[in-house]
Amino acid sequence: MTMQLKDLGKAVLETQYAVRGPIVAKAQDMEREGREIIYCNIGNPQALEQKPLTYLRQTLALCQYPELIQQAAHLFPADVLENSQRLLVGIEHGMGAYSDSKGVHFIREAVAEFIHERDGIPAHPESIFLSDGASRAVQTVLRMLISGPHDGIMTPVPQYPLYSATITLYDGKQINYYLDEAHNWKLSKAMLEESIYEARRFGVKPKAICVINPGNPTGSVLDYDNIAMIIDFAREHKLTIVADEVYQDNIYLPTDKFVSFAKVMVERGVTDVSLFSFHSCSKGYFGECGQRGGYMEIRNLPKDVIAQITKLQSVGLCSNLTGQVAVYCVVRPPKPGQPSYDLYVAERDHILNGLKTRARVLAEGLNAIPGIECNVVAGSMYAFPKIDLPEGRTDEEYALALLEATGICVVPGTGFGQIPGTAHFRTTILPPTEKIKMVVDRLAGFHVNYR
Amino acid sequence: MTMQLKDLGKAVLETQYAVRGPIVAKAQDMEREGREIIYCNIGNPQALEQKPLTYLRQTLALCQYPELIQQAAHLFPADVLENSQRLLVGIEHGMGAYSDSKGVHFIREAVAEFIHERDGIPAHPESIFLSDGASRAVQTVLRMLISGPHDGIMTPVPQYPLYSATITLYDGKQINYYLDEAHNWKLSKAMLEESIYEARRFGVKPKAICVINPGNPTGSVLDYDNIAMIIDFAREHKLTIVADEVYQDNIYLPTDKFVSFAKVMVERGVTDVSLFSFHSCSKGYFGECGQRGGYMEIRNLPKDVIAQITKLQSVGLCSNLTGQVAVYCVVRPPKPGQPSYDLYVAERDHILNGLKTRARVLAEGLNAIPGIECNVVAGSMYAFPKIDLPEGRTDEEYALALLEATGICVVPGTGFGQIPGTAHFRTTILPPTEKIKMVVDRLAGFHVNYR
Structure with missing residues (x-):
């Protein structure tokens, strides 16, 4: 049968x-x-x-077939050639070898520098995990957070269904908190309080709160104070924060700007709330969905927990190297004055x-x-x-x-x-x-x- | 905290x-x-x-940066250029777009033809799922098979620990069956019977049997009769077969040859045993581990179960396109007479x-x-x-x-x-x-x- x-x-x-x-x-x-x-x-x-960004695709082509660096140098801008050579040295064994489970160290260094420059806060390559798109990393984190059928994960309503699907698949409880449609989908403390109170009443144990900023599907953007409120809420209720920040470059109003959870946490000296934050090469102006590149940054986690994340990543060996290089391109775009910058x-x-x-x-x-x-x-x-x-x-x-x-x-x-x-x-x-x-x-x- | x-x-x-x-x-x-x-x-x-195979890397470079097909045609063999163009037409939106959850249809067609030519049996693109290396597909299948804490998966001892790790992670039971070291790690019916009997005695419900052929870590190769025996055993005990065949090109003795579970099943007219089989671009003579390309073929599954697999794949959107193209290269190597064939x-x-x-x-x-x-x-x-x-x-x-x-x-x-x-x-x-x-x-x- x-x-x-x-x-x-x-x-x-x-x-x-x-x-x-x-x-x-x-x-x-x-x-x-x-x-x-x-x-x-x-x-x-x-x-x-x-259309894909030219320097990114040129870099991928050169990394896949490095013979072109000599044979076809005239077809590529000098900075793209140099960058690809540096990358290949950093990757060490090329695109065809498994990297470290966490991803290529050289690329994780570049990600840490990117976060440092974006937010003006320290960041460390050992806190970066490269992943097959952000989705895979989110799934790994939810797998870690859900330790039994009573564990609950707070998710916005409306939310991107990766969260609901994964919570269901791992047999956890989804704790809905509503976004306020009448006020541009803003997130209010009252709504959070109500939702966690209800969950506890039904015997659910809240473990973490997921926030998607900028919002999917809402299109809203959180400001500094809103983020600070969420961090305080998480601290008060001993929740881990899962911050989906893959749309950080997709902000359309001149009055808004992207503020990361990491920045607000560090600036406010919060060290007792664990944070997982996610970025990707699939969104922003890159839109390289098919490359499946992403990264996760972790903060305020003890070493033994970090070792468990590394272990879970290692069962799948590593994320794909093309996606890793695409992430490198996202965090290291051409600089003013370089030949590829204007394009x-x-x-x-x-x-x-x-x-x-x-x-x-x-x-x-x-x-x-x-x-x-x-x-x-x-x-x-x-x-x-x-x-x-x-x-x-x-x-x-x-x-x-x-x-x-x-x-x-x-x-x-x-x-x-x-x-x-x-x-x-x-x-x-x-x-x-x-x-x-x-x-x-x-x-x-x-x-x-x-x- | x-x-x-x-x-x-x-x-x-x-x-x-x-x-x-x-x-x-x-x-x-x-x-x-x-x-x-x-x-x-x-x-x-x-x-x-x-070293990577040249035609594979050339194809990846051209697919990532199709401008090279015009600009640098003189650097590539004509068949690689043509093949890449055909691939790009088949992929439709290039390497940067999510494909179907199951993978690019054009590539799944090529995989089905490969199986048909390898085994002389019919194969269908709708039964092929492309995956980020074989590991991810194995994990999806085990997730499906383990429906509760009493569900058991038979695994060889010794076995590749992807299986034990994933069964533990999904809270199932591992049912060990021993390979016979004194007889070149062969698999005997007596050992299988003993192991399933023991499992049932302890209240475990056997759902599937995993077989790794050629063997990891044992280096052994199963023959036709051995595979037929396993299929009969699975049929008798209503087990699904999970066949890890990623080393099918890695056979070193002239007296051995690779025989797939699919071939034996079809040739013996077995339609009442479900089969999942796996292949990858990471092993064989390709060794393209970092590309994370693989496929799974399914047989003898009802449509509603297939829809569930597709759903699970869709939560992660799709496997990486580079890995998909690498799989295409594995199943469609250059043919005699083509310019890239001799190399x-x-x-x-x-x-x-x-x-x-x-x-x-x-x-x-x-x-x-x-x-x-x-x-x-x-x-x-x-x-x-x-x-x-x-x-x-x-x-x-x-x-x-x-x-x-x-x-x-x-x-x-x-x-x-x-x-x-x-x-x-x-x-x-x-x-x-x-x-x-x-x-x-x-x-x-x-x-x-x-x-």
Whole structure:
């Protein structure tokens, strides 16, 4: 007898990941049948015409096939050639050998310097772990945090479903805390207090709080005081902080800026709250999702716990070297005066300006549709508009009907969580501006007629 | 208060992975202090002077930076240029976009054709999942198979500790079955029967049997009849088969050849045993460990279970595209008559002949040392010799003393499992032949004096 569905555990069966769920499967079926689909379901910029940054791809090509450094030197800027040579010395055995479980030391040094320069705080290569995208590192950390079925992880609602899926898969408890949609999805102490109080009442033991900043799917950006409040809350309740900061370069309003949890912690002298923070080459203006590069920085952890993380990483041997080199490129972009600098700046600004425009066009367009309300998209790559639905209709039915009527593929709010009785969907801001306008037009036509 | 070791779960704390355990950490410390270390602990060929295959690296460079296809066409063989262009069309959005969760369809088609040609059996792209090395896919499968704390997975002893580590981490039960050292580590039906009987007696529910062929750490190769016996055993006991076939190209005796579980199953018309089989770009003559490319083929699984695997893969989005392209190169090497063929054959044969020589030199050398006994290294990249130890000494102490005295880093047998009362270590056959001779000489000097 072959394996049957009933042989699978509850944790596996209950795991859900809507970003690639049934609506997306339906969209792919439709595409195979010849329909044009606009994929707004996933933050995958290069699938939507975004071009890779030249210096990054040149570096990857040279590292994979170092013969080109001699043979084709005339085709590459001098700084990219030098940088690749330095990298190859640092990697030691090339792209084909397993690195240390934590990643190449030379690259972890570069990451530590990047954090130091970004935040003006000390950072150490031994506190950096390179990973296959941020997702893998988040999963490792959640595996560590969940030690039994009563352990709870506080997650925002709405949240990116990597968190809910992984907590379910590892048989932990998800403790929802609501973000305040009426105030641009801000995070309030009262909401946090209420959620932890409820969890304890039901016998759940809160272990950690996850924060996504800039927000996915909300598009909101936290300020210094908000972050300080969260750190104080974590300290008071003995929680570890899991800070998903992969959208740190995706901030669109001149009044906002990215503030890291690490910076606020160090500046306020907090040494008794453990922190895991994550970054990636998949987002920002790089959008190199397919390379699967990411890093995690840890703070305020005892040595024996760090050894356990290293052990868990070592079972999978190491993250892929291409992703590691992509992370190096993210933290070490060309500097002013270097031959590759001007092109880098032009490519970067083109991408970021495009995203800024689309964030505005999309939110304004959505707000102009009666029955749809959207907060400003201040950061990340998403909007999470609230939609009025006819009595008895679900957001899942809505998203499916939208797909069938217009070819637009969004993810229903249920996949991220929302206040019961409300309905939303998540859409990316990634399609080219002309297509974003098309999305808004089609949505308007669809929404007013939806029954 | 920060996270403490006591906050971690039993499963995490008890997970062990000796291939990168404390002995290796010690070796790295010694290396930092200036000692020369010969790393025989891990199958990482390119860290031990093995060169990458040229056509594979050329393909990766062209896929990462397609501008080279025009700009530097004169530096690449015509078939590599054409192949890369075809690949880029198949990948659709380049190396920077997430692919389907299961991997690029075009590459999965190539894998299916490879299996068809290798085994003369039908194979389907929808049954192929691309993964970050074989390890990740093995972990996904074990996660699926272990649905509760009484679920047991049969694993060989000795075994590659990815299996024991992952079973511990997912809180399942490991059911040991012993390989017969006196008969070249062959697998006997009696041993399997005994082990499953014992497991049931202790209330463990056997779900699957893992087989590593060619063997890691044993270096043995299974024949057709042996595989047919295992399939019959699995059928009788309603077990899923987990077949680790990553060393399929590493076979050194002219009398042996690789036989896949899939081939035997199909040829014998077995449709009621589920099969997961794994391959990788890290081993064979490629040795591209750092690229983290692998695939899993599934057979005899109902659609709803396949959908669950896809869901689990989708939480991590997709495996890295470089690893996916490396897998493509593994399954689609240059063909006779193509411009890159001669170099490919020369590089491949140089590597395989080197491994064959070292397998022989190492086993013969070990057997010449009084108190060390080693089976023939018929396949894979390892030897697992039995060592006589002085009363009261453990193999861990031995490996540590060996490291300190000689700089040779091996993994104690305890990390793989062995019959109680026996002692072993695992060493790779990867160092260059001159170094293998040095390893044997130093071991001989060390072993006779070990107290």
